[in-house]
Amino acid sequence: MTENNDLWFDPSKCLINGEWVAPVGGEYLALENPSTGEVIGQIARGQAADIDAAVGAAQAARDGEWGRWSALQRGRMLTELGRLVLTKTEELARLEAQDVGKPLKQARADAIALARYLEFYGGAADKLHGETIPYLEGYTVYTLREPHGVTGHIVPWNYPMQIIGRSVGAALATGNACVLKPAEDACLTALAFADLARQVGLPAGALNVVPGLGGEAGAALTGHGGVNHISFTGSVMTGSMVQASAAKNVVPVTLELGGKSPQIVFEDADIDAALPFLVNAGIQNAGQTCSASSRILIHKNVYDQVVERMAARYGELRVGPAMDDLDVGPLISAKQKGIIDGFLDLGSDLEAAGRGVLENAPDGGNYVRPTLFAGVDAHHALAQDEIFGPVQVAIAFEDEAEALAIANGTDYGLVASVWTANGARQMRMAKAIRSGQVFINNYGAGGGVELPFGGVGKSGHGREKGFEALYGFTTLKTVAAYHG
Numbered sequence: 001m002t003e004n005n006d007l008w009f010d011p012s013k014c015l016i017n018g019e020w021v022a023p024v025g026g027e028y029l030a031l032e033n034p035s036t037g038e039v040i041g042q043i044a045r046g047q048a049a050d051i052d053a054a055v056g057a058a059q060a061a062r063d064g065e066w067g068r069w070s071a072l073q074r075g076r077m078l079t080e081l082g083r084l085v086l087t088k089t090e091e092l093a094r095l096e097a098q099d100v101g102k103p104l105k106q107a108r109a110d111a112i113a114l115a116r117y118l119e120f121y122g123g124a125a126d127k128l129h130g131e132t133i134p135y136l137e138g139y140t141v142y143t144l145r146e147p148h149g150v151t152g153h154i155v156p157w158n159y160p161m162q163i164i165g166r167s168v169g170a171a172l173a174t175g176n177a178c179v180l181k182p183a184e185d186a187c188l189t190a191l192a193f194a195d196l197a198r199q200v201g202l203p204a205g206a207l208n209v210v211p212g213l214g215g216e217a218g219a220a221l222t223g224h225g226g227v228n229h230i231s232f233t234g235s236v237m238t239g240s241m242v243q244a245s246a247a248k249n250v251v252p253v254t255l256e257l258g259g260k261s262p263q264i265v266f267e268d269a270d271i272d273a274a275l276p277f278l279v280n281a282g283i284q285n286a287g288q289t290c291s292a293s294s295r296i297l298i299h300k301n302v303y304d305q306v307v308e309r310m311a312a313r314y315g316e317l318r319v320g321p322a323m324d325d326l327d328v329g330p331l332i333s334a335k336q337k338g339i340i341d342g343f344l345d346l347g348s349d350l351e352a353a354g355r356g357v358l359e360n361a362p363d364g365g366n367y368v369r370p371t372l373f374a375g376v377d378a379h380h381a382l383a384q385d386e387i388f389g390p391v392q393v394a395i396a397f398e399d400e401a402e403a404l405a406i407a408n409g410t411d412y413g414l415v416a417s418v419w420t421a422n423g424a425r426q427m428r429m430a431k432a433i434r435s436g437q438v439f440i441n442n443y444g445a446g447g448g449v450e451l452p453f454g455g456v457g458k459s460g461h462g463r464e465k466g467f468e469a470l471y472g473f474t475t476l477k478t479v480a481a482y483h484g
């Protein structure tokens with residue numbers, strides 16, 4: 001089906017209770033290669049009945065063998081899975097490149113990050129523990145960290161491997177049984193991963209995968225009464241629906257909903273050091289990154305210099321098919337291309353300070369030219385909305401107070417960075433910026449397996465990555481024993 005002829009799993013099936021099964025309704029969705037627009041295969045169009053079977057399998061795993069595994073056993077299994085993923089880096093990267101349109105070296109980095117998540121959570125599994133609490137005379141009180149039970153994972157198409165690593169990895173480490181609904185536009189590495197987990201001996205039902213449409217399989221999962229926790233990464237609109245659906249069953253949700261993340265360049269910044277971060281954080285994965293830095297705030301005294309140098313870099317960016325491994329690949333779908341083209345039209349009367357070069361870009365592919373808009377008003381839609389394409393805006397500011405007001409002046413708050421040599425300013429800004437992460441003199445788009453990650457405002461709530469995720473995937477029980 002794909003250029004990769006040695007697939008070790010059937011991409012048109014669901015994995016339920018350790019078996020590859022056809023979707024109950026017998027319907028399928030076409031899988032397109034975003035670099036060419038060609039249909040390269042088909043995936044299951046899972047429905048409520050498939051989700052129901054997957055949730056049932058997860059419940060049985062939780063109450064069966066998987067539920068009896070020790071933390072040490074779970075950790076060892078995840079560590080071994082991480083090693084297996086590393087040996088499959090090239091195959092996984094090629095699958096992702098064809099499915100998502102991600103240039104090969106970026107897809108390789110995702111596979112390596114997936115392995116790193118598994119290594120991290122494998123090592124952490126037996127280090128998570130409760131506490132003893134001093135209490136009244138005659139009592140011993142302690143807390144237990146216990147899995148929620150069945151966790152639902154709704155994953156988008158932009159970083160399937162990394163998002164599966166951070167959510168499914170942490171959920172399995174803490175003993176949950178998972179039902180994963182990958183995005184309809186990008187399922188292959190999710191299915192591949194689940195089969196690798198089977199190969200290293202993950203008990204049947206501990207990880208089930210049901211591909212399908214968001215409004216069908218996705219909605220069935222978030223509304224299922226047998227699910228005890230939902231982890232969602234995607235758009236604000238869908239995230240809000242997911243939360244409402246989970247609320248009907250009073251189920252906790254973790255929402256990671258993207259952002260409009262700023263990098264703030266003060267006049268004393270080391271501009272040579274900042275420059276690669278300024279551009280790369282905007283164009284990585286063609287800008288389809290939740291933590292993409294789409295706003296560059298620049299002090300007026302260095303504004304012209306920074307914009308000119310960023311524009312020069314934009315002029316060199318090469319855009320083309322994922323397999324050509326250039327700087328920027330296609331967007332995921334014609335729908336996303338339509339959205340980005342709409343944003344580019346919104347800026348038609350603005351100065352486009354730089355544009356990338358299309359190289360060998362097939363007509364059917366979803367390509368846009370990476371674009372830097374200069375002199376953008378902080379209230380313009382281009383400076384307020386999450387664009388999710390290779391588009392950045394440069395905004396000038398007068399002083400620290402104005403920089404802060406602009407940085408905090410959107411509905412989002414996921415990531416920010418401050419470029420300045422002034423230590424006191426670094427500390428002031430890091431405290432005052434409303435954001436889940438703040439970087440000082442660097443920018444960590446997409447990285448940081450160990451670093452708690454998540455948003456404020458419309459960027460969502462709950463934290464993933466690092467040790468913090470393990471708290472999110474567990475519930476705390478307090479035991480108070482009276483012994484006199």
Ligand code: TXE
Nearest residue numbers: 155156182183214215218219234235238256257258290388
């Ligand atoms: O997102 P959706 P889309 C943002 C980005 C992008 C926009 C639209 O701005 O332009 O969202 O992308 C599943 N119940 N992000 O339409 O709809 C769906 O099947 C349950 C930012 O792809 O949020 C997929 O698996 N699930 C983001 C997942 O939700 C539902 C990454 C994401 O799809 C559902 C992606 C429903 N009713 C997009 N409807 C980030 N934070 O990185 C859809 N889904």
